[in-house]
Amino acid sequence: MEMNFEKNTFRKRLSTMLVVDFRRMFTSPLFYLMLGISLVMPILILVMTTMMDGTVSVNPQTGVETVIEGFDNVWQIIGAVSGGEQAMAMDITSMCNINMMFFIISVFVCLFVGADFSSGYAKNLFTVRSKKSDYIIAKTVVCCLAGASMMIAFFIGAMIGGAVAGLPFTLEGASAVNVVMCLLAKILLVGIFASIYLLASVIAKQRLWLSLIIAFGVAVLMFTMIPIITPLNSTIINVLLCLVGSALFSFGIGFGSKVILDKTSLV
Secondary structure, eight states, X not given: OOOOOOOOOHHHHHHHHHHHHHHHHHTOHHHHHHHHHHHHHHHHHHHHXXXXXXXXXXXXXXXXXXXXXOOSSGGGGTOOOTXXXXXXXXXXXXXXXXXXXXXXXXXXHHHHHHHHHHTTHHHHHHHTTOOHHHHHHHHHHHHHHHHXXXXXXXXXXXXXXXXXXXXXXXXXXXXXXXXXXXXXXHHHXXXXXXXXXXXXXXXXTTOHHHHHHHHHHHHHHHHTTHHHHXXXXXXXXXXXXXXXXXXXXXXXXXHHHHHHHHHSOOO
């Protein structure tokens, strides 16, 4: 009797890897902790900045007075209108907004991927002939969806925080469609950052401190570019640019991550 063995195709291998990674993510307290932080953060920012709005602080050495200005409306914590004054400003409203989530996502990716190497999971995984390309693709997909979930949680928190702080929901220089496009563009932009953070984790392996330094360094360097790429008055063009950019970066940086795994030790 002839025995037929089912072929271990790319689709089957990737599906198995995705199922395992999603199960690990959804059963990890880290994921829900990051979601909670993403939800609570905008509420605290909007409430606290509204309470401090108009407060004057004096520098004891120079005597210079600084007036703290809060958010004028809820949508400022989501983005700034391109060409507007806020887009070029370097104040609390331009720094404490949804773009901070790219730092939070970096912490999640570094901890989530780093645990594979520090626990020995990655070494055992590749010992049973799992392909490293499948590992990189699965990790990229899972981390992107985790980052997208955190972005949505921040948006929900912003709506709650705005209502609690009593801020207006009026739109100036943008429409509701633009806000949706802005949020979607930022979610798609996660693909670029997640790929870079994954590369940092693969380079550092069990050295979590190193992956965090690399990830934070990249986030700081690219932080000023995010408002330009994803303004509050984003259109379908911004969404398409972020989609194409994420696809290209994910492929290119993902290939680099695979090469590093192939060429270096797992410990």
